[in-house]
Amino acid sequence: MxxxxxxxxxxxxxxxxxxxxxxxxxxxxxxxxxxxxxxxxxxxxxxxxxxxxxxxxxxxxxxxxxxRHPGFVELVEMFEVMAEIEAMCGFRAARHITSQQIADINLTIEACERAIQQGDSDEYYRENEKFHHLIYEASSNRFLAREAARLHKRLKPYRRMQLRVTGRMPQSMKEHRAIFAALQRSDSKATATALRLHVAIQGEKFNDLMANFQQLAAVRTG
Amino acid sequence: MxxxxxxxxxxxxxxxxxxxxxxxxxxxxxxxxxxxxxxxxxxxxxxxxxxxxxxxxxxxxxxxxxxRHPGFVELVEMFEVMAEIEAMCGFRAARHITSQQIADINLTIEACERAIQQGDSDEYYRENEKFHHLIYEASSNRFLAREAARLHKRLKPYRRMQLRVTGRMPQSMKEHRAIFAALQRSDSKATATALRLHVAIQGEKFNDLMANFQQLAAVRTG
DNA sequence: GTTCTTCTTCTTGTATACAAGAAGTTTGAC
DNA sequence: GTCAAACTTCTTGTATACAAGAAGAAGAAC
Incomplete structure (x- = not known):
């Protein structure tokens, strides 16, 4: 460039x-x-x-x-697709991942934990992103990895908005560890499920997002 | 436009x-x-x-x-992603589809059958495309539908190449009917599986595609 | 004879000028 | 007073002119 x-x-x-x-x-x-x-x-x-x-x-x-800002409905739709794509990456990654890649992913988890302890949310976001990108690449489907990265980037601002909710970061951390554990034992289905749950907007997350979204909309129109 | x-x-x-x-x-x-x-x-x-x-x-x-033409590997990768996205569309469609949409899909199947009988492959391609797009839309996730359509379009030339293989069209037809049947009884999993099989490149299809691809490559370099 | 350097040429990237369509306004008719 | 039509103005779409970087060729040094 x-x-x-x-x-x-x-x-x-x-x-x-x-x-x-x-x-x-x-x-x-x-x-x-x-x-x-x-x-x-x-x-x-x-x-x-x-x-x-x-x-x-x-x-x-x-x-x-x-x-053209995505409306609430479109946002939920996008996260739904993202969840499925991440699940697909995870499913494939569990079968193809190398020990080097496992080590790399582990590093991002440790870095995330440090970031939480130090309250450095920027660093957390960065390492969180690395974590996901490493899984995309571990899928060993380069086209899939590119598409996943593209969608991930597009959702970036909204993911950040979601992570601001109190207590979301430690919860996210726990999910990362679960995904990592499934990857380590090459359990495709468990990896896919864990990633789907991690990304999908459901239950509490749905309400949190909606609240944030309405707040944002109010600021815009106000 | x-x-x-x-x-x-x-x-x-x-x-x-x-x-x-x-x-x-x-x-x-x-x-x-x-x-x-x-x-x-x-x-x-x-x-x-x-x-x-x-x-x-x-x-x-x-x-x-x-x-930048996709190589053989990338092509297989793209079809793999397409298969999964179509499966996702089908899974959701089976839950959200309306009777009107079912009727529309049925029309494309009948049109496809007529096209085969008349040996009109152009018409077959057109109706085949309609069939898939109707399922994308029936997913009732507009973002997903757009993404599916985008990838579908990108794979268009290679799908055509694949369909040229002898006997592929009647086989494809049978698969459409299976997908339709699963949709009709709102069986999400069966719809997803049928669509995944329909799109994915595996078994014989893999060899057919490879043969076609090598032929194409030979023409290009020769 | 080979390699490095410089110069020329060619191609892309950016700016500006021009054309054509869209929107808003004014004026006229009813 | 309201509606419609024409005109003006503004904005986008396209063409062309200019600048700067990249590739290739020619010449000099070893």
Whole structure:
């Protein structure tokens, strides 16, 4: 990735969208953003296209680019798909994982535990991400791993929102250990089930997410 | 989708890639293609971006656009993921499907049967596609349906290649009926299993695909 | 003869200019 | 006073011009 303006602009807009700087349905003004960033419309439009491809905004012909935040229902749907994909990764990983990969995953668990003790949530998120990516790769299906990573990235802001709920981090930690244990004994089904439960939004998590979501929506409209 | 040059160019290049007009790793010349299509580089570059986003080619910074055909391994990997996603759609569809949707699916099966009798393979492909899309939608998870459709589209050329094998069409037909029967009695697990088997590449299908693939590779290099 | 360096050429990335369609406003008719 | 039509303005889509980096060729040094 050389020093392409289009890429850096894409990153910046992505960040702005993800941190909720734009309201749902808002139209992004090409010329305004272009001069705000001090670039021409060309790289900006490229960024728009890329963002549209990853679903963060929609391009309507001759109308412009519009922010498209997932609604609550879509969010639940996305997590449901993510849960299944993670389960598939886990199922396959349990059969193909190497001892090196097991060791690597163990490292992320230990790092997560340290992060919790030190109250370093950023570090926790980073290591949590590593944990999941290592499982994607251990599936030894590179296409699957890429797709999983793509969806994982897209859900990033909402996962963070979910993890803020009190007591979620230690619970998540426990689940990681269960997944790891299943992986270690090459138990495909148990790994898949543990991962599905870990990712899926159900029971308490559903209510927590809904509460967070409504709060967010209130801030936006208010 | 108004009359955007970028879109039509995208379609045309996509068609060219899918029909194997370019060799793997080949670089696509912007200016050459632009004058070939009688357009400027701008819409052409937009098309490149879109194609790169859907994985048909890769953009290397300051190097250009390169064709990236999936190898045999990646193809098998993709079908494996597709099988699982279809299974997920089927599992959910069996629980949520309406009588209207069941009727619609039945229509596609009948149309497929007619197409086989008349030897109209194009019509068969069309109705086959409808069959699968109806199941995606019946999952009542719109995000899942979109993802399934996306992957389905990407695998289109290779599925066609697979269906050319003698006797595959009647066999496929039988599988459709089995899937339909499972759906009708709301049997989630049976629907999922039937769809997984229908899509997955295994046993004879594996050999058939490999043979076809090697043949294609030989044509390309020869 | 080979290899390294420099220069040229070519290609991509960005900016700007131009064209065409969409939205909003004003004016006229009823 | 309201509705419709035409006009103006604004925005997107496309073309072209320009800049900068990459690849290849030519020449010099060893």
């Amino acid at each position: 050389g020093t392409r303006i289009a890429d850096s602009v894409r990153e910046r807009i992505e960040q702005m969208i993800v941190t909720g700087e734009f309201a749902d349905g808002e139209r992004l003004d090409e010329v305004k953003l272009a001069e705000q960033f001090g670039v021409s419309r060309t790289p900006l439009r490229e960024a728009f296209q890329a963002l549209a491809a990853s679903g963060l905004l929609t391009l309507e012909a001759r109308r412009g680019a519009f922010i | 108004g009359t955007r040059i970028a879109d039509s160019v995208r379609e045309r290049i996509e068609q060219m890639i899918v029909t194997g007009e370019f060799a793997d790793g080949e670089r696509l010349d912007e200016v050459k293609l632009a004058e070939q299509f009688g357009v400027s580089r701008t819409p052409l570059r937009e098309a490149f971006q879109a194609l790169a986003a859907s994985g048909l080619l890769t953009l290397e910074a300051r190097r250009g656009a390169f064709i």
